[in-house]
Amino acid sequence: MDLDAVTKHSALHAKPNGLILQYGTAGFRMKAEHLDHVMFRMGLLAVLRSKYTKSTIGVMVTASHNPEEDNGVKLVDPLGEMLAPSWEEHATCLANAEEEDMQSVLMDISEKAAVDLQQDAFVVIGRDTRPSSQKLSQSVIDGVTVLGGQFHDYGLLTTPQLHYMVYCRNTNGQYGKATIEGYYQKLSKAFVELTKQAFCSGDEYRSLKVDCANGIGALKLREMEYYFSQELSVQLYNDGTKGKLNHLCGADFVKSHQKPPQGMEMKSNERCCSFDGDADRIVYYYHDADGHFHLIDGDKIATLISSFLKELLLEIGESLNIGVVQTAYANGSSTRYLKEVMKVPVYCTKTGVKHLHHKAQEFDIGVYFEANGHGTVLFSKAAEMKIRELAKELEDKKRKAAKMLENVIDLFNQAAGDAISDMLVIEAILALKGLTVQQWDALYTDLPNRQLKVKVADRQLISTTDAERQAVTPPGLQEAINDLVKKYELSRAFVRPSGTEDIVRVYAEADSQESADSLAYEVSVAVF
Ligand code: 16G
Ligand code: ZN
CATH class of the missing domain: 3.40.120 (Alpha-D-Glucose-1,6-Bisphosphate; Chain A, domain 3)
Structure with missing residues (x-):
């Protein structure tokens, strides 16, 4: 590691004084003008991560749904997943290091993680269409090259496409070709x-x-x-x-x-x-x-997809297990429908794709969606092999179902939630089942709900458990929420500190919009 070169280049990507950032559920995200040093440093970190995992690592420059003036950066791990939590801490340390501490922080990370510095490194980079993205991705490249890493810049890509590229490259092309075509x-x-x-x-x-x-x-x-x-x-x-x-x-x-x-x-x-x-x-x-x-949100998308998969499994007569993973934001009607009508097991995790993705990996077929529309379906290696075998062996109707499942495996992005891939899956299912959008929507009726944002002095005073459905601190808050919830029918409410904004989020649902609105309001008063 040429630490002097790092110092020299780092000075060209100077950190604004006093700026402290945290690698959160969405990586680093903020006004683009403050991100140059972060990009350079994430280029450095990607090289270390690549040496450590002996694999290609991805860096995506995007701030997703944030305003155009913002930007952000996320690292993508070898199988296309989000960066491992222990390295999120390294990312935070490196992003916040003062200029004069850069060398020691880099050494520290390498030692703590036992990175073999002699190992080669390869990083792939993608970016969204923000005006700031091109320049920021150049800063990433600067970080990669100063540590002697090799790179391929894909230029403009969707986030899930970059996840796909990383996955392909680390599985010797078995998953697919690592090109846009x-x-x-x-x-x-x-x-x-x-x-x-x-x-x-x-x-x-x-x-x-x-x-x-x-x-x-x-x-x-x-x-x-x-x-x-x-x-x-x-x-x-x-x-x-x-x-x-x-x-x-x-x-x-x-x-x-x-x-x-x-x-x-x-x-x-x-x-x-x-x-x-x-x-x-x-x-x-x-x-x-x-x-x-x-609106047909992620919950209803998950329901459509799970019912289709379940039908295909019944058809081929294989007892592969299927599980649906949601967050606390999932509409109560969707959870009830999945459990009681469709009879599929449903699990709840904390907000953030990495949590859902991780849980979904426990099943032969794991369907995960956040209500906001981020999700995909994961097939275990064993389930995939079984299905591909059956598509060759079975006959007639069974074979047709197995072949369909095989295509569904290929159509879903196994690395990350992907709007293009999900759209094609949904369009295929609707066509195959002859469903109109209204018929799909009519599977169940969403419970009226309301989300509110509350500004508080310190959102970290609120901590939660049970997949964010129960508040642990401050003392008395959960009891107050319980009392409020009791006043309404079919009601549920929770609070959680946002991972992406300096606010507390309140969610409430109840039998009518009026009730959901007033429950949300009352809960936000209890938080304040
Ligand atoms: C991030 C997450 C998203 C989650 C959102 C919650 C990823 C890739 N993205 O955008 O899944 O719904 O944060 O934001 O994990 P919040 O903590 O502000 O509610
Ligand atoms: Zn996004």
């Missing part, structure tokens, strides 16, 4: 194969309006469209040619405001969906004949 071809082939089986292929199933949040999703969907345009035609809105990234559009806007994005022309009962700014989240929606807006 490789990604398009793998997913499109699976999608085309799957939809071939659709007996309901009338026009109404074949077109979809997509709000791309004025982000990278538009570029990538446009490139990919050609590969599946025979089966599905997509009309892109908020494609970045006019509007501002994430401004009044995108999955986060639609989910939190419960209304359509600006610029979308919605006819009644037409299927529409929104990606977020880095295309790792998706939500669907439509206007009914009366002009009412209906």
Whole structure:
């Protein structure tokens, strides 16, 4: 490690005085102008991580659904997962090191983690369409090269595409080809194969309006469209040619405001969906004949997908276990429907994809979605092998079901929640089952709910347990929430400190919107 070179280059990416950051659920995220030093340092860290894991590591420059002025950075681990928690701490230390301590902090991390410094390092880099992203990704590259790491810069990619590239590269191409064409071809082939089986292929199933949040999703969907345009035609809105990234559009806007994005022309009962700014989240929606807006969020996506998978498993007669993973934000109706009607086991984890992903790995087939639309389905290696065998061995209907499952495995991004991949899965299922968007929506009725943000002096005073559903501190808070919840029917409420903003989040649901609103309000008063 040429520490003098590090010092020299680090000075060119100086840390603003007094700035302290933490590597959180979304990596580092803040105003782009303060991030140059973080990018350089994450380039350094990616090299150490790559040496340590003897694998390719990914660095993604994005701030997802945040405003255009923000940016952020996340490291991607060898199998396409989020960075391991112990290294999140190293990331935080390195990002906060004063200039004169850079050498010692780097040495410290290398020693603590027992990094073999002689090992080669390889880092792949991707970025979203923010004006600041290109320059910031150059700073990452500067960090990588100063430590002697090799790199490949993919340039513009969606976040899940970068996860895919990392996964492909570390599995010797077994998962797929680590190129953008490789990604398009793998997913499109699976999608085309799957939809071939659709007996309901009338026009109404074949077109979809997509709000791309004025982000990278538009570029990538446009490139990919050609590969599946025979089966599905997509009309892109908020494609970045006019509007501002994430401004009044995108999955986060639609989910939190419960209304359509600006610029979308919605006819009644037409299927529409929104990606977020880095295309790792998706939500669907439509206007009914009366002009009412209906949101179909991650919970309903998980339900549609799980029921489809369960039917296929029944068809092939294999007892592979399936589990659904949600967070505390999952609508109570979805949890009840999954457990009681569909009879699938449901688990709740803390907010943040890494928690859901980790839990989902425990099952043969693990379905995970956050209500905000981030999720995917994971197949264990054993389940995948079994399914691929059955697709060869079985006959007739069983074989057809096994083949469909095989295509579903290929269509889901096994490394991360992926708006493009999820969209194609959903479109295939709707076509195969002959379901309209209203029929899908009618699976169950969401309980009215309300989310509020509360500004407090120190949000860390609130700590939680039971997958964030119970407050442990401050003393008395949980008892107060319990008393409030008792006043309403079908009610539930929780509070948790946000991992991405300096606020406390309150969630409440109840039998009517009025009740949910007032319960949320009362709980936020109890927090304050
Ligand atoms: C991050 C998480 C997302 C989570 C959100 C919660 C990842 C890739 N992203 O964006 O899953 O829903 O944080 O934010 O893990 P909050 O802590 O502010 O509520
Ligand atoms: Zn995102």
